[in-house]
Amino acid sequence: MSATTHALVSPPVLPRPHRTPGERSVRGRREGGMRRLVAMLALAAVLTLLGAPAALAEPARSVTIEDTQGVLHPAPLEERLEKEVSFRRDVDLVLLTLDVTEQGFPSSSDLALNDAVLAYARAERPEWLTDGGAYWRDGLVILAVDPGNRFLGTYAGEDVKLTQEQYTAIQNAMKTPARDGDWDGTMVTGATEYADLLARPWYLEPGFFAAMAAGVLALLAVIGTALGIGRVARGRVRRALPRYDDVMLNYAATELAAKTIPADSRYGEPVLRDYKTFRDQAAEATRLREQIPEHRGLLWGIRPRTYTLARDFLARTEHVDAADDEIVRTNDLLNRGSSWFEAWQLEARPVRDSLRQVDAAIRQAPEFADGRTAQDLREVAGKVDAGLEATTRKLQDGTMSPDDALAELDLMTNSLAKASTAHRDLVIAAMARTEREAQIMRDAGSSDTSEGSYRSIRSRRHHYYPGSYALGWSLSPILTLNSWGSSATTALESHRNPPSSSSGGGGSFSGYSGGGGGFSGSGSSSRF
Numbered sequence: 001m002s003a004t005t006h007a008l009v010s011p012p013v014l015p016r017p018h019r020t021p022g023e024r025s026v027r028g029r030r031e032g033g034m035r036r037l038v039a040m041l042a043l044a045a046v047l048t049l050l051g052a053p054a055a056l057a058e059p060a061r062s063v064t065i066e067d068t069q070g071v072l073h074p075a076p077l078e079e080r081l082e083k084e085v086s087f088r089r090d091v092d093l094v095l096l097t098l099d100v101t102e103q104g105f106p107s108s109s110d111l112a113l114n115d116a117v118l119a120y121a122r123a124e125r126p127e128w129l130t131d132g133g134a135y136w137r138d139g140l141v142i143l144a145v146d147p148g149n150r151f152l153g154t155y156a157g158e159d160v161k162l163t164q165e166q167y168t169a170i171q172n173a174m175k176t177p178a179r180d181g182d183w184d185g186t187m188v189t190g191a192t193e194y195a196d197l198l199a200r201p202w203y204l205e206p207g208f209f210a211a212m213a214a215g216v217l218a219l220l221a222v223i224g225t226a227l228g229i230g231r232v233a234r235g236r237v238r239r240a241l242p243r244y245d246d247v248m249l250n251y252a253a254t255e256l257a258a259k260t261i262p263a264d265s266r267y268g269e270p271v272l273r274d275y276k277t278f279r280d281q282a283a284e285a286t287r288l289r290e291q292i293p294e295h296r297g298l299l300w301g302i303r304p305r306t307y308t309l310a311r312d313f314l315a316r317t318e319h320v321d322a323a324d325d326e327i328v329r330t331n332d333l334l335n336r337g338s339s340w341f342e343a344w345q346l347e348a349r350p351v352r353d354s355l356r357q358v359d360a361a362i363r364q365a366p367e368f369a370d371g372r373t374a375q376d377l378r379e380v381a382g383k384v385d386a387g388l389e390a391t392t393r394k395l396q397d398g399t400m401s402p403d404d405a406l407a408e409l410d411l412m413t414n415s416l417a418k419a420s421t422a423h424r425d426l427v428i429a430a431m432a433r434t435e436r437e438a439q440i441m442r443d444a445g446s447s448d449t450s451e452g453s454y455r456s457i458r459s460r461r462h463h464y465y466p467g468s469y470a471l472g473w474s475l476s477p478i479l480t481l482n483s484w485g486s487s488a489t490t491a492l493e494s495h496r497n498p499p500s501s502s503s504g505g506g507g508s509f510s511g512y513s514g515g516g517g518g519f520s521g522s523g524s525s526s527r528f
Contacts, residue, residue, distance in 0.1 A: 058086055060093040060191075061139070066125075069097040071147050071183040080184070085191045088199040089139075091160055094128070095187045096120070096144040100151060110509040113151035113525035117144045118512060129521075130157075136521040141198075143174075143190040144525070145183060152178055153525030154190065161522035166197045168508040168526065175528040226302045233301025233310035237292055240310075240317040244285055247320050251282065254324040257331035267406045270460040271330040278323040285316035322455060330457050334402045344395060344402075347409060348388060350454050354416055354478035355385050361420070361478050364485025365427045373423035380419040381478070384412045406458055413458075414470055417477040424481060431492065440495050444488040 059082050065074045072095065081093070096117065100107055103116035121128045130137045135158055142155040152174050154167045162170075170193040177185035247254075258275040261268040291309055293300070301307050333343035358381045362374045391408045394400035400408075432438035454475050462469050474480045510524040 060085065060087055060141075061090045062092045064092070064094045066094060066096045066098075066120075068102075069099060069147055071097055072187065073184055077184045077187060080188050081191055084188060085195050087195045089160060091141050091195075091198070092137075092139050093191060094140065094142040095191075096142055097183070098144065098146060100146050100149050105513075107146075107149040107151075109513065110527075111511060111513050111525075112149070113144060113146055113153045114509065114511065114523065115513050116146070117142065117153060117155060117523075117525075118519055118521075134518060134520055136161075136523070141194060142523070143187055143194070145174075145178065145186055147178075147181075147183060150178075150528050151525055152186065152190075152528055153523060154194065155521060155523030158522065160198055162194070162197055164508065164510055164524055167510075167524045170194055170197070171508055171524075171526045171528075175526075178528045227298070229307055230299060230301035233307045234296050236310040236314040237296065237301075240314040243321045244289060244313075244317045247282065247317070247324055248286075250324060254278070254327055257328045260335060261327070261331050262334055265334055265403050267403055267457050267461055268330060268334050270464045271327060271457060273464060274323055274460060275327055278320055278327065281316050281323070282320045285313065285320055288313040288316060326455055326457070326460070329455075333457065336402070340402070341396075344392070344405070346454075347406060347456060347458060348392070350456065350476035350479070351384065351388055351409060351412055351416070354413075354476045355381050355388075357476075357478045357482045361482035361485060362423070364482060364489070365431075368423070368427055368430065371426065373419070373426045377419040377423050377478075380415050384416055387412055410458060410469075413473070413475065413477060417470060417474060420477045420481040424484060427485075428488075437492060437495060440491050441488040444484060444491040 063078055063081055065072060065077065067074070077095070098116055098120055100112040100116040103119045105112040105115045105119075109115070122133065126133070128137055128140055128142070129135070136142070136155055138157040138159045140155075140157040141160055142153075144153045144155065145151070152171055154162075154170050156162065170190055173193045174186050174190045177183075177189055258272065258278075261272055261275075263269060263272060288309060292313065301310055329339075329343045329346065331337060332339045333347070358378060362369050362377065368374055387408065391400065391405050395402065395405045428438050428441045432441055456475055459475055462473060466473075508524040508526040512519055
């Protein structure tokens with residue numbers, strides 16, 4: 001390959017923008033005003049949320065404990081209810097425990113508790129019903145639990161009934177103490193939740209608070225988001241500036257390093273192609289830098305233009321900072337500069353990392369740890385280990401060129417990749433039950449997990465000439481295999497046992513078997 005001459009262009013040095021004392025004073029007043037506005041809005045939000053008066057409430061008008069299962073403690077339970085629960089309307093509270101099967105209903109039916117409570121009322125407590133037995137009596141609230149069959153429910157008269165969503169919320173709250181076998185606690189929790197929801201004043205409704213505070217909170221959110229955006233932008237600039245300054249300080253050295261990279265080198269030529277991009281990105285970073293003021297106040301970065309400016313400046317700076325190190329390192333290695341051995345060690349690092357992961361990768365599938373492909377992988381790793389040491393010695397004593405040494409690294413990587421792929425395919429063939437499962441396992445390792453972990457001269461050649469490498473080539477094949485082992489197992493398990501779509505809280509069941517014989521009372525139940 002013939003040598004190529006590259007034009008060497010230093011980034012322009014432009015004058016820094018100058019801020020007058022008057023401009024700085026205006027910016028300071030603007031930022032001070034913003035702080036005062038934020039404080040005033042926060043105070044307004046607090047006063048809005050704390051300013052509503054409390055609702056008047058009293059204990060239940062009466063409490064009836066119908067404990068057919070003998071699990072409640074009437075005296076202490078009544079005392080707790082009197083101290084802890086207050087209703088905003090007159091309520092006759094009934095706490096009922098029963099066994100649905102004793103009422104003649106199968107526990108397999110989701111409506112069993114609804115049916116059993118209605119049957120119990122008709123047989124034992126007809127006074128709980130009204131309008132010819134079509135509804136629960138006005139003022140009546142029933143909390144029912146079947147401890148043995150794990151049901152709980154809420155029922156109410158028409159003047160104190162709640163929505164089905166509210167019934168579900170109450171039942172979900174009752175489930176925690178019920179699962180612990182705390183039946184008194186279950187009843188107190190249910191009564192507390194019911195009292196909180198029943199006849200809740202408009203100023204205690206969540207919707208009221210949302211409407212009342214919407215303007216204030218929305219404005220606070222906008223301001224907070226804007227200030228957060230500005231903080232992110234200024235942080236990006238702070239991170240980029242030292243790196244940019246370092247790149248510019250060493251720009252001449254980077255130019256000289258690029259100029260002396262052998263253009264006919266298989267591994268130097270791709271880096272020289274990167275150098276053209278480096279120059280363009282460095283010039284763009286300089287152009288962006290000149291638009292960034294020295295003093296960036298609280299509001300800098302909020303506007304889309306300055307936010308984009310900070311983002312682009314950091315991106316360009318990160319690119320050129322990484323690229324100039326790569327250019328210098330390539331020059332050192334190919335020309336045996338003062339730091340050539342450190343550069344070689346960085347190139348060999350992915351292979352060494354692979355060799356250290358052989359046993360861990362094989363243990364990902366322990367049932368195949370003594371199989372043919374596992375033995376082959378160990379054998380290839382041993383040969384690569386010896387070959388890597390031999391190549392390093394030849395490079396040190398000058399009997400092998402840097403280009404040939406890098407080519408040897410590629411050959412070693414290919415050998416490890418073939419052995420790793422063979423072991424992976426054996427594991428897939430043994431574990432996958434269908435072609436679909438096999439594809440799921442292959443896809444779990446379809447991306448190269450090692451490519452982004454290393455800055456490598458060899459990776460730049462692979463970037464420009466992927467056709468010269470095996471399909472699925474990786475800088476550190478066994479490291480990739482090890483990562484694949486855990487991700488493939490997880491993917492296969494998720495495919496075979498997809499997560500349940502249930503929220504875990506459980507829904508509630510309303511209605512009655514056979515239509516309840518004309519009964520239309522409010523209520524529902526759920527399992528716990």
